[in-house]
Amino acid sequence: MPSRLAEAGGALDVLWIGTATGLEAKVTAAEAIPFKTVATGKLRRSANPLKMISPANVKDMGRVPLGAAQARSAVAEFAPDVVLGTGGYVAVPVGVAARMCHRPLVVHEQTVRLGLGNRALARMATRVAVSSESTLQFLPESARATAVVTGNPVRPEVLTGQGDKAIQALGLWGFDRSLPTVYITGGAQGSQQINELVSEILPWLLRHANVVHQCGPSHEERLRERASVLPEHLRSRYLVTGFVGPELPDVLALAGVVVSRSGAGTLAELTALGRAAVFIPLATSAGNEQEHNARHLADAGAAVALLGRAAPDTLQAAIGPLLTDPARRADIARRAAEHGRPDAADRLVDVLLSVVDRSSPDPAHAGRRRPG
Structure with missing residues (x-):
């Protein structure tokens, strides 16, 4: 995706926001991609609602406000032309930060079913990209009009x-x-x-x-x-x-x-x-x-x-x-x-660029291409 975005014109600046213990920390280090961490919490689901009020859940939920503040600071400082969220708990504070900072948000769902994080973000996203047509039925009604099937990018x-x-x-x-x-x-x-x-x-x-x-x-x-x-x-x-x-x-x-x-x-x-x-x-x-x-x-x-x-x-x-x-x-x-969608990366880049071009009144600024 970075090479495809760079081909679209202008300089490409990328900031990856994730957790210090996640795989993304290793990937960004290996690829020399700028990386910032935010605190996040995991919701441990259970069929028994009482079990969800566990000490671990309560502790993690207490980290959410801190993560939201950190994400807002990172997004405001970087000022991306578009924010791409790919699901998981860390995507939620970053997606909320995009909305608070008035930045376009593209949400990409990689799995067949919609994850909890993306389900929450879909309602506020500028566009929603999914990997399969069968995922569309799980989107909130308000998000279906902005949804597009891109597939899941492969190397x-x-x-x-x-x-x-x-x-x-x-x-x-x-x-x-x-x-x-x-x-x-x-x-x-x-x-x-x-x-x-x-x-x-x-x-x-x-x-x-x-x-x-x-x-x-x-x-x-x-x-x-x-x-x-x-x-x-x-x-x-x-x-x-x-x-x-x-x-x-x-x-x-x-x-x-x-x-x-x-x-x-x-x-x-x-x-x-x-x-x-x-x-x-x-x-x-x-x-x-x-x-x-x-x-x-x-x-x-x-x-x-x-x-x-x-x-x-x-x-x-x-x-x-x-x-x-x-x-x-x-x-x-x-x-x-x-x-299969071997061109999924190109499809997703097209969605990102369409959001940038639509949201930026200055063509020169739109050519800068800075996904967060």
Whole structure:
């Protein structure tokens, strides 16, 4: 997005506002993006209203006024042409600050269901961008007229992978190219649940596919030990690694099937690539958003989702038809691609620029492009 905004003309100044302990602190440091922190509180939801009046909730809610004051100070000092909020608790004070400072606010919802933060901000936003048409129904009535479906931006390099490069970079010389390749991932730290499920069906899986298994650094040694007892012809089709780095686009290009969690970023990448996927949602995700994401694609025939009980037999039943029936695999991949929006970043930038151009009476000022 920054490069696309810069191409639109004029200088581009960006200020990222987040929390000191969030992932954004690491990202901004690595990318040399100016960063300011604000205090924020997390609302721990419960079906029992009395449990919501917990000491932790009360303590966190007490941080909200401080965060709002800090956000207002940051927005007033930076004076952005537009503020982009992408959800989460930290977005609320920043969005409120945008309104108080009379700055246009664009809210972007990355998941299928509307998060609590974006639900509150949608009512005051200049424009609302969503990742899927199905999200529109969850918007407040007053926000639907300003809403636009942009999709969820994906990293450009993800779309340019080459399978043959993955073979060379990772030394996958034992892979049988007549078989489909399955990429298994539980995220950067890996997933013990996914690792255990895969381990239980691994001999069967390797009779039908090559496997690249990104298991997380803390799980790698144990999984290597388990794989060491496999027959050589199966073991040569299995790569277990703690982490996949710059080779990821090439691994995704090589893979015919992906087994993973169903976070918003994962869905965006796999649908943009048109990959058949088996999703195992993270049960503890906020608002059960991963299950909603997975169900959205599964109901459209664009993925397979293990909803409810995830066990070795259910995983084998889910992935089996994708490996043995190329037509079935291709059909799910095609339907996934229909939900993909590889140009989502461009669409979102267009929304930001339209708000800037509309709100700034001075064309020279509008060309400055300073999203907060």
